[in-house]
Amino acid sequence: MQNASLESVFYSQKNHISPPFLSPSSSDSLFSPSPERHRVSVATNSGKRSPLNRFNNYQPALHPLRCTVELKQQMATEEAAQIQDPRIAGISSSIRVIPDFPKPGIMFQDITTLLLDPKAFKDTIDLFVERYKGKDISVVAGIEARGFIFGPPIALAIGAKFVPMRKPNKLPETQKFPYKLVSCKEGNVIRVYIASREVISEKYSLEYGTDIMEMHVGAVQPGERALVVDDLIATGGTLCAAIKLLERVGVHVVESACVIELKELKGRERLVDKSLFVLISST
Amino acid sequence: MFAAENGLKGDPRLQAISKAIRVVPHFPKPGIMFQDITTLLLDHKAFKDTVDIFVDRYRDMGISVVAGVEARGFMFGPSVALAIGAKFVPLRKPRKLPGEVISEEYVLEYGTDCLEMHVGAVQPGERALVIDDLVATGGTLSAAIRLLERMEAEVVECACVIGVPEVKGQCRLNGKPLYILVEPRQIDNRC
Numbered sequence: 001m002q003n004a005s006l007e008s009v010f011y012s013q014k015n016h017i018s019p020p021f022l023s024p025s026s027s028d029s030l031f032s033p034s035p036e037r038h039r040v041s042v043a044t045n046s047g048k049r050s051p052l053n054r055f056n057n058y059q060p061a062l063h064p065l066r067c068t069v070e071l072k073q074q075m076a077t078e079e080a081a082q083i084q085d086p087r088i089a090g091i092s093s094s095i096r097v098i099p100d101f102p103k104p105g106i107m108f109q110d111i112t113t114l115l116l117d118p119k120a121f122k123d124t125i126d127l128f129v130e131r132y133k134g135k136d137i138s139v140v141a142g143i144e145a146r147g148f149i150f151g152p153p154i155a156l157a158i159g160a161k162f163v164p165m166r167k168p169n170k171l172p173e174t175q176k177f178p179y180k181l182v183s184c185k186e187g188n189v190i191r192v193y194i195a196s197r198e199v200i201s202e203k204y205s206l207e208y209g210t211d212i213m214e215m216h217v218g219a220v221q222p223g224e225r226a227l228v229v230d231d232l233i234a235t236g237g238t239l240c241a242a243i244k245l246l247e248r249v250g251v252h253v254v255e256s257a258c259v260i261e262l263k264e265l266k267g268r269e270r271l272v273d274k275s276l277f278v279l280i281s282s283t
Numbered sequence: 284m285f286a287a288e289n290g291l292k293g294d295p296r297l298q299a300i301s302k303a304i305r306v307v308p309h310f311p312k313p314g315i316m317f318q319d320i321t322t323l324l325l326d327h328k329a330f331k332d333t334v335d336i337f338v339d340r341y342r343d344m345g346i347s348v349v350a351g352v353e354a355r356g357f358m359f360g361p362s363v364a365l366a367i368g369a370k371f372v373p374l375r376k377p378r379k380l381p382g383e384v385i386s387e388e389y390v391l392e393y394g395t396d397c398l399e400m401h402v403g404a405v406q407p408g409e410r411a412l413v414i415d416d417l418v419a420t421g422g423t424l425s426a427a428i429r430l431l432e433r434m435e436a437e438v439v440e441c442a443c444v445i446g447v448p449e450v451k452g453q454c455r456l457n458g459k460p461l462y463i464l465v466e467p468r469q470i471d472n473r474c
Contacts (some may be wrong), residue, residue, distance in 0.1 A: 099379040102378070116359070121361075145375075148357035149361050152359070152361065153365055161330075163321075163325070164354075169311070
């Protein structure tokens with residue numbers, strides 16, 4: 001109980017209380033939820049013309065339409081305490097599901113249809129910006145490639161820099177011809193090092209095999225406060241790799257932010273004690 | 284056309300944008316002076332100015348589609364789309380987009396590559412903008428234009444942060460105008 005903190009920005013009434021948790025000085029500050037807990041049933045497609053109508057195989061993405069607030073373990077067992085921001089419905093219904101992509105059995109959450117809906121896309125960015133603006137976040141790290149779509153607009157709006165977290169060998173690096181050698185003598189042994197790389201790498205596991213994520217070392221400074229952004233969290237492996245890269249160079253990752261969470265893949269648990277915020281959670 | 288010759292002559296923002304771009308020699312291979320825009324993204328003011336210049340130009344052109352080329356086009360396109368109220372359409376490498384797509388092959392220095400777009404992302408008659416970080420030969424942009432035109436959209440212009448001077452004399456791709464903010468630099472004087 002002492003570690004439980006429930007922060008929510010999704011109150012329909014205007015004067016919601018802004019959570020203090022993102023300020024450097026707060027530890028496990030508690031934010032008491034409103035004693036009023038009621039489930040709000042939200043209309044799905046309001047019948048307005050949607051770009052999705054033009055697509056084949058369209059299925060509404062996620063049932064029910066609920067936002068997920070940051071939950072610690074104790075709160076996870078409680079039912080639907082959330083009060084949903086009215087913008088969530090439009091965002092959720094704009095995401096289409098493609099069955100059997102990239103392989104049979106997988107229901108792919110396709111955010112490209114969200115990007116075709118200017119209001120839904122703007123609302124998505126606004127919801128993140130409202131949460132992170134004024135919280136002393138100087139870095140927004142976006143994971144290639146769909147994190148590149150959501151991250152920069154958020155970074156621009158909150159006054160932060162944008163740092164791309166990329167697949168291997170994409171980030172340019174000075175080749176240092178001739179190699180810059182550094183030598184140090186340890187007893188009778190002289191060790192020679194090539195000057196340190198500009199890019200650091202982190203290996204992470206996929207369902208089958210591994211992948212590598214890279215970041216420019218000089219893009220961030222120790223002590224900076226960062227947000228990691230991606231379109232979706234599944235197993236959490238990719239997000240964990242991004243967090244590790246930033247932490248290796250002394251950055252404090254305040255939170256990870258995703259549009260969608262695939263709850264059954266337990267990415268939140270893989271993040272352990274790292275904070276996660278999502279707009280839409282699928283069960 | 285270059286921004287400096289088209290209404291933004293002497294605009295201090297352009298100089299700051301140019302300076303914010305890092306030149307990495309011999310990447311990805313010897314002889315290439317790579318124009319690294321990641322340093323531009325670290326400079327909030329310069330990044331914002333980049334987006335603002337594009338937004339100011341395209342805001343009143345009735346553009347309903349901004350198409351961005353993977354992956355660096357994704358870093359600029361969405362912000363422009365959001366500001367002008369247009370939809371954003373990602374143009375991607377093969378097999379990344381789920382569902383029904385159309386593909387367009389284009390020529391590289393050695394071999395070919397392929398760009399894909401979702402069927403149904405754009406409607407006939409829509410006015411579109413194509414965005415990428417840099418234009419060199421124009422091969423990628425030409426493929427992007429062809430994809431949009433195959434869906435009967437009208438490509439109004441292609442916009443790039445950086446444009447190689449060779450394109451200057453012929454600032455047209457498939458007959459489409461090209462708008463560029465800065466030229467590439469040869470040497471990074473901040474080494």
